[in-house]
Amino acid sequence: MMGAPRALVQRVHSGAGGVFGLLLFVILLSGAWSMAHEDLRTWFRGPAALAPGPTLPLTQWLEVASRHGLTPEALHIRLPDGQRxxxxxxxxxxxxxxxxxxxxxxxLAPVNAADxxxxxxxxxxxxxxxxxLISLxxxxxxxxxxxxxxLHSGRLQDLKRLRRDxxxxxxxxxxxxxxxxxxGPWLLLFGVTGALSGLGALGTVxxxxxxxPGAPQQAFMQLLGAPPQVEPQAATTQALDLDxxxxxxxxxxxxxxxxxxxxxxWGEPGAWVEVAGxxxxxxxxxxxxxxxxxGDDGQPLGTSSASGRGFWLQAFIAVQPLHFADYRWLPHAGPLLRAVHFGMALAAAxxxxxxxxxxxxxxxxxxxxGWQVLLRMVVGGGGGLLAASAVLLCAGALANLGLLPPSVLPxxxxxxxTASLLLAALMPPQRQPLRLLLSVAGLAYLSAGALHLAGSLVHANLVVWPIDLVLLLGGASALWAVRRLTLFTRTARAADANAV
Structure with missing residues (x-):
């Protein structure tokens, strides 16, 4: 135990958990859904939102941008990929x-609910x-x-023991x-990348x-790379084919x-194009x-990459994709790692x-x-967040069917x-609405998954079926937890009655 007295380690572990546990639960649960942020945006749009067919050529997007008041002189085009x-x-x-x-x-209409x-x-x-604060x-x-x-070092029985009775x-x-x-390894990944995500940015600034001194923007130029120097050439009669x-x-x-x-x-003598990925x-x-x-003839001007930038800088750059489970740089193992990452985030919660x-x-x-105050905060804040996220997703599925306007989702x-927090604050400790919130979450998750999956089958669009599967499994797990809590409560009451 690195020389630390066991009692002190126990106090540190339980004290930190008691003070920061609720915030950690909120961050971990919302973080699990954040890994699927782009997929959630697709989910909230509904299976019939996008027309089938290939993506328009890049040249046409310049015309589309002009119609929406965006000038091609400085235009950023994000392309669809495996997530977006x-x-x-x-x-x-x-x-x-x-x-x-x-x-x-x-x-397309904005999907604010997914954010x-x-x-x-x-x-x-x-x-x-x-x-x-989140980095801390x-x-x-x-x-x-x-x-x-x-506290649990050397206890191999903890690797398989789960006493349900x-x-x-x-x-x-x-x-x-x-x-x-x-x-454990995934918890370390969450902690390290989460801490460096904000504190690293603060340290850089x-x-x-x-x-x-006097020119701090040069630090970011060195970090990201300076723009290329483009020598103006004679004007060409044919525009560059971006595709x-x-x-x-x-x-x-x-x-x-x-x-x-x-x-x-774009359109000037020193124009240039940047392809990022x-x-x-x-x-x-x-x-x-x-x-x-x-920008005139498409000749390469140079590349910028994290490769060869030094170990610590590469580690700093890797924080973002590792924290948000962006494993697209591993095309074969990426989907499996992303699924495991999501599951471990839920397990951490x-x-x-x-x-x-x-x-x-x-x-x-x-x-x-203080335990009664914390109990109300945990039930209303933690259980309430679980129920609120389920209600949000269920409302999103109903909005896809035209039964609710999208504006009411937030x-x-x-x-x-808010209702969960108020209910937990008003109820006595012995009658906290945990089972009620879990029941709401379970039914809402099941409804959201079933409704969206049914719509996806009707439109033959199963792009985000993993989210529907997670919702169905999450809803079933919440209802199973309600059943187990009910059984434990009845058993405890029967034991108390027999003792009397």
């Missing part, structure tokens, strides 16, 4: 608000300060992993130990002024998957993997929830102060979560 199903036209890489059908160029859980995980709706929670998670590993407390203890041992440029780029870089095309100074076998993002070409239950039970048995989420 639509084309996005943007004034810059950070200002993408226009989503279009790839086959027709038709403007709720993503923004909750990313910043708690608090911008950059929220990112820093990553540090807390690492501390709890260390303490938990120290010894009461709820024993089941929660075994489940906590089981998940902690098997999911803070150190940029020290490294380049042929993409074809040539794919031939020159066989392991590269293009995700976006950016036009710089993902390099096979390299954990990076399109921000760092870029190929530059002349269950780990935190079981730990909170054990902490509350110890405080209750010892008549400790209100369904916030109204459900």
């Amino acid at each position: 199903a639509v084309v996005e036209l943007c004034a810059s890489a950070n200002q993408c608000t226009l989503e279009l059908d790839p086959a027709t160029g038709r403007e 709720i859980l993503f923004n909750l995980h990313k910043s708690l709706f608090s911008g950059f300060p929220g990112r820093i 929670l990553g540090v807390v998670l690492l501390l709890m992993i260390w303490a938990g590993s120290a 010894r009461g709820l407390r024993v089941l929660a203890h075994d489940l906590h130990s089981l998940i902690g041992r098997w999911a 803070a150190l940029a002024g020290q490294a380049f 042929q440029l993409l074809h040539n780029d794919a031939a020159a870089h066989p392991g590269f998957a293009a995700q976006s095309v950016t036009l710089h100074r 993902i390099e096979q076998g390299l954990p990076s993002t399109a921000v760092f993997e870029r190929h530059a070409y002349r 269950v780990l935190v929830l079981s730990g909170l239950y054990l902490w509350l039970e110890r405080r209750r048995l010892k008549a400790g102060a 209100g369904c989420f916030w109204g459900s979560w």
Whole structure:
């Protein structure tokens, strides 16, 4: 145990869990859904939202952009890929608000409901300060992993023991130990990448002024690479064929998957084109993997990549794809790793929830102060988030059928979560609405999965069937948990009656 007294490690583990456990549960549960953010956007649009057919040529997207008031002089085009199903036209890489059908160029309605859980995980709706807070929670998670590993080190029986017939407390203890041992490497990944995601950005901003006094933007230029120097050439009568440029780029870089095309100074003598994407076998993002070409004749100007940039810089760049389960740089193992990543995130949320239950039970048995307040917060905040996310998805499935207007979806989420918090605050500790919230979550998840899957079968569009499967399994698991809680409660009451 690295020389630390066991009692101290126990206090650190339980104390950190009691103080930060609810926030960790919220971050982990919303983080699991954030991994499927683009798939959720497709799910909320519905199976009939996109027309079948091939993607329009890039040249036509310039005309579409002009119709929507975007000038080609500085245009960023996000291409559809394995995760993103639509084309996005943007004034810059950070200002993408226009989503279009790839086959027709038709403007699509925004899918704001899919961003709720993503923004909750990313910043708690608090911008950059929220990112820093979540990164600090990553540090807390690492501390709890260390303490938990120290407390359970050498206990091989924890790898397979799950006693279901010894009461709820024993089941929660075994489940906590089981998940902690098997999911340990993934928990470390969540903690390290989560901590570096925000704190790394904060450190970059803070150190940029020290490294380049008076010109901190040069630090980001060195990190991302300076734009190429383009010598103006004589005007050509024929415009550059952007589709042929993409074809040539794919031939020159066989392991590269293009995700976006950016036009710089288009129509001017010094125009150039940037193709960004993902390099096979390299954990990076399109921000760092870029190929530059002349805008007049398509001749290459240079490349920018995370490859060869040094171990620590490559590790920093890999944080983003590893944290959000973006394994497209592993085309064969990527889908399996993404599924395991999602499952481990849900398991981590269950780990935190079981730990909170054990902490509350110890405080209750010892008549400790504050356990009733935390109980209400856990039931209303944690159970309420589970129910609210289920209601949001069920409302989304109903909106796809035309039974609800899409504009009410955010209100369904916030109204459900607020109602759960109020109900938990008003109910006494012995009658907390946990089973009610789990029942709502189970029925809503089952309904959402079944309705969306039925619509997908009708339109022969099963692109996001894994989400429907997760919803069906999640709903069944929630209802199973309600049944187990009911059985445990009846058994405990019968034991108390016999004791009297």
